Amino acid sequence: MAGWSEKILDIDLNTQTYKTYPLDMEMAHLFIGGRGLGARLLWDMVGPEVDPLSPENVLIFTNGPLTGTGYQTSNRFSVTTKSPLTGTVLDANSGGFWGMQFKKAGYDVMIIRGKSEKPIWIEIKNDAITFHDASELWGMRVFALTQKLGQNNNKRNVLCIGPAGENLSRIAAIMNDRERALARGGPGAVMGSKNLKAIVIEGKDRPEIEDRERFKFMLYETRKLLAASPLTSQALPEFGTVVMMNIVNNIGALATRNHQQTQFEGAEAISGEELTEKYLVKNSSCWACPIGCTRISRTEKVEGEGPEFESTWAFGAQCGIDNLPTIIEANTLCNDLGLDTISTGSTIACAMELSEKGYMDSDLRFGRADQLAPVIEAMAYRQDVGSDLADGSLRLATKYGHPELSMSAKGLEMPAYDPRGMQGQGLLYATSNRGGCHMRGNMLGPEVLGLPKLIDRFQVQGKSSFVILHQNSNAAIDSLVLCKFTNLGVADEYFARVLSAVTGIQYSTGDMIKVGERVWNLERLYNLREGFTRKDDTLPPRLLNEAPTDGPSQGWVVQLEPMLKEYYRGRVWDENGVPTPKKLAELGLANLM
Amino acid sequence: MIDQRIYEMFCDIGRDLYTANMISSHGGNLSVRLGDRVVIKRRGAMLGNLKPNDLIETRLEKNDSGVALASTELLAHRTIYKMTPALAIVHCHPRMAIAFSLSRDEIVPVDNEASYLLKKIPVVTEEFASGTPEMANKVATALQNYKIIMLRGHGSFATGQTLDEAFFWTSTLEEACQIAFYAKLLNEPFIEYRKMSESYNKF
Numbered sequence: 001m002a003g004w005s006e007k008i009l010d011i012d013l014n015t016q017t018y019k020t021y022p023l024d025m026e027m028a029h030l031f032i033g034g035r036g037l038g039a040r041l042l043w044d045m046v047g048p049e050v051d052p053l054s055p056e057n058v059l060i061f062t063n064g065p066l067t068g069t070g071y072q073t074s075n076r077f078s079v080t081t082k083s084p085l086t087g088t089v090l091d092a093n094s095g096g097f098w099g100m101q102f103k104k105a106g107y108d109v110m111i112i113r114g115k116s117e118k119p120i121w122i123e124i125k126n127d128a129i130t131f132h133d134a135s136e137l138w139g140m141r142v143f144a145l146t147q148k149l150g151q152n153n154n155k156r157n158v159l160c161i162g163p164a165g166e167n168l169s170r171i172a173a174i175m176n177d178r179e180r181a182l183a184r185g186g187p188g189a190v191m192g193s194k195n196l197k198a199i200v201i202e203g204k205d206r207p208e209i210e211d212r213e214r215f216k217f218m219l220y221e222t223r224k225l226l227a228a229s230p231l232t233s234q235a236l237p238e239f240g241t242v243v244m245m246n247i248v249n250n251i252g253a254l255a256t257r258n259h260q261q262t263q264f265e266g267a268e269a270i271s272g273e274e275l276t277e278k279y280l281v282k283n284s285s286c287w288a289c290p291i292g293c294t295r296i297s298r299t300e301k302v303e304g305e306g307p308e309f310e311s312t313w314a315f316g317a318q319c320g321i322d323n324l325p326t327i328i329e330a331n332t333l334c335n336d337l338g339l340d341t342i343s344t345g346s347t348i349a350c351a352m353e354l355s356e357k358g359y360m361d362s363d364l365r366f367g368r369a370d371q372l373a374p375v376i377e378a379m380a381y382r383q384d385v386g387s388d389l390a391d392g393s394l395r396l397a398t399k400y401g402h403p404e405l406s407m408s409a410k411g412l413e414m415p416a417y418d419p420r421g422m423q424g425q426g427l428l429y430a431t432s433n434r435g436g437c438h439m440r441g442n443m444l445g446p447e448v449l450g451l452p453k454l455i456d457r458f459q460v461q462g463k464s465s466f467v468i469l470h471q472n473s474n475a476a477i478d479s480l481v482l483c484k485f486t487n488l489g490v491a492d493e494y495f496a497r498v499l500s501a502v503t504g505i506q507y508s509t510g511d512m513i514k515v516g517e518r519v520w521n522l523e524r525l526y527n528l529r530e531g532f533t534r535k536d537d538t539l540p541p542r543l544l545n546e547a548p549t550d551g552p553s554q555g556w557v558v559q560l561e562p563m564l565k566e567y568y569r570g571r572v573w574d575e576n577g578v579p580t581p582k583k584l585a586e587l588g589l590a591n592l593m
Numbered sequence: 594m595i596d597q598r599i600y601e602m603f604c605d606i607g608r609d610l611y612t613a614n615m616i617s618s619h620g621g622n623l624s625v626r627l628g629d630r631v632v633i634k635r636r637g638a639m640l641g642n643l644k645p646n647d648l649i650e651t652r653l654e655k656n657d658s659g660v661a662l663a664s665t666e667l668l669a670h671r672t673i674y675k676m677t678p679a680l681a682i683v684h685c686h687p688r689m690a691i692a693f694s695l696s697r698d699e700i701v702p703v704d705n706e707a708s709y710l711l712k713k714i715p716v717v718t719e720e721f722a723s724g725t726p727e728m729a730n731k732v733a734t735a736l737q738n739y740k741i742i743m744l745r746g747h748g749s750f751a752t753g754q755t756l757d758e759a760f761f762w763t764s765t766l767e768e769a770c771q772i773a774f775y776a777k778l779l780n781e782p783f784i785e786y787r788k789m790s791e792s793y794n795k796f
Contacts, residue, residue: 213792465680
């Protein structure tokens with residue numbers, strides 16, 4: 001059927017064997033692909049008894065019906081696993097070229113099970129799967145390895161881990177196409193625990209499209225919309241995602257020095273404008289993306305992709321550092337070592353606060369740009385102080401007796417937006433199924449950018465409705481799989497129509513959002529089965545009790561409790577945050593309870 | 594207790610609908626969804642001149658005392674919220690759009706703004722065009738695929754995340770109908786300026 005290859009590749013590393021079998025198409029219609037399909041498969045395969053770093057955990061790579069079709073930003077793919085950082089269900093998705101190649105190889109899903117006795121890498125050329133010894137590659141960094149294995153953007157694409165993944169850092173990323181990342185929640189550690197260094201893919205099948213005329217029309221209309229939006233046609237291409245630095249700082253929502261303040265006096269020096277003026281070499285883009293938000297930046301020491309807004313914030317405002325070249329170098333170093341930049345930066349910031357307050361014996365201090373590179377290296381190799389930081393801020397802060405200084409939700413470090421200045425964002429972090437994350441719904445649109453229309457960022461009543469809608473919508477987009485930046489210029493209704501054109505199955509906007517709701521509830525069930533409860537739907541005490549003393553968010557803390565109550569009711573969950581039988585039946589999930 | 598910001602949004606949009614000639618003195622209605630609750634205009638209240646007690650909060654799924662006071666179209670609003678991702682609804686009586694709805698099954702704009710934003714607006718028919726389950730289902734079903742639709746001879750229903758988004762679609766539709774009307778009056782050959790406009794009716 002157009003949209004799906006209808007085929008699963010199932011690889012067992014214990015025996016270095018594989019099999020293929022048909023995708024359950026009823027499941028595919030209910031969960032579409034990407035994140036949704038990954039979550040549904042994980043539910044059956046990895047229960048609460050499984051340690052995330054044991055051979056029993058799995059890596060489930062998925063693409064979606066739109067992947068590789070040529071629709072704008074249809075380059076993305078997902079990995080789903082149980083997170084070694086949070087213990088929750090984890091989906092991370094990434095752009096670049098690898099996802100498109102994965103689709104062309106003729107699979108919707110690739111499951112990696114077990115653990116190889118010694119390091120290996122896998123080469124996939126459609127039906128030809130080859131296991132290679134990776135003993136000599138073990139220890140290599142990402143850039144050199146990617147080149148060695150023959151990365152060629154449109155023909156042969158490399159996905160791998162760096163030293164951080166090998167050393168089982170719980171904030172290790174899986175990297176693809178050299179500098180794209182499946183970053184959050186530690187999937188790189190899961191890959192490292194399986195002694196799997198890389199997966200290289202070459203595909204040759206062009207994805208089918210059921211209604212080419214309608215698809216062409218939607219392609220054209222989407223191009224018009226993206227060209228008309230100043231965000232997707234001007235701001236992102238010109239400044240990259242770092243364009244958000246000054247905007248978020250100006251409204252008093254830029255977390256600073258481990259969330260001790262909500263504005264950073266050095267924001268201008270690390271802004272998108274500064275990056276473009278002084279360090280930008282050229283723009284770049286993922287496959288089939290007309291936006292081109294990717295930066296190629298250069299300092300005296302490095303040249304590479306990025307940095308993105310969140311990475312710039314993590315090493316910048318969050319660490320009190322306003323030295324942009326050092327931030328660019330820290331970002332490049334993380335990409336080369338295979339580390340999640342948000343968690344790395346925020347964990348360093350946590351260590352800086354612990355050290356400044358005398359809880360931890362180290363010389364780490366806010367504002368010390370010179371400390372970034374050495375501590376990042378130490379984290380990837382678990383050396384010296386880095387061994388304490390390699391598993392994220394919550395384990396670090398807990399070790400030193402102050403878990404409240406970890407700026408995380410469910411153990412995942414939060415990104416740049418301080419929710420004291422964006423109430424909806426606070427509810428979003430607290431209820432996110434993979435922890436403190438801005439990609440599981442983002443209130444930046446309605447609370448800051450006015451997309452689709454501006455709502456009061458301090459308003460509490462009714463905010464849960466927006467959070468629920470955006471969570472459901474993002475879960476659907478993650479299941480297609482598309483880049484969420486497309487959604488800055490193109491409404492959900494277009495995605496439903498494109499999905500209909502590609503598959504020949506008629507999806508209304510409501511149908512697509514319903515898929516997102518199904519995915520969200522399934523992920524919730526997964527976390528409940530893992531032992532998470534209502535008390536985990538929370539935020540660091542600082543955000544609930546310590547109001548900023550100046551700036552545009554002065555006097556505000558996150559009003560979580562009333563929003564959470566309204567949220568549970570809106571989701572038709574009980575007062576403990578458990579989906580009701582009625583809701584599960586409506587979503588076709590009743591059989592999972 | 595309804596948040597002051599929500600009340601002010603109702604007042605702003607209600608007044609604008611009235612001054613834009615899109616409702617009569619007591620016509621039309623607005624609502625927003627707050628989780629499992631709906632805030633809607635009180636029956637008989639004037640959208641152009643709302644007072645604080647003119648907004649009624651009631652439940653989405655079940656009746657409570659609020660329904661005794663709520664707008665006649667509460668059923669339609671509830672059904673739309675249950676069947677679509679809408680968080681806000683604007684229902685009004687845009688005159689030119691109603692006139693167009695009397696003679697066609699869909700309105701396909703000719704102006705750039707509405708072509709770009711709406712592509713086409715379906716027109717649905719229901720004999721009992723106010724407050725009935727039949728009307729509610731028909732309108733909500735159409736809104737699963739479109740953000741604004743016309744109920745023939747009655748008025749428009751538009752959805753959005755906010756009232757001003759739904760109002761935007763409403764005013765765009767009325768503007769499109771006025772432009773189409775003027776173009777018809779001019780009665781001069783139409784010069785197509787939109788690539789792929791032949792596909793709009795398939796949107």
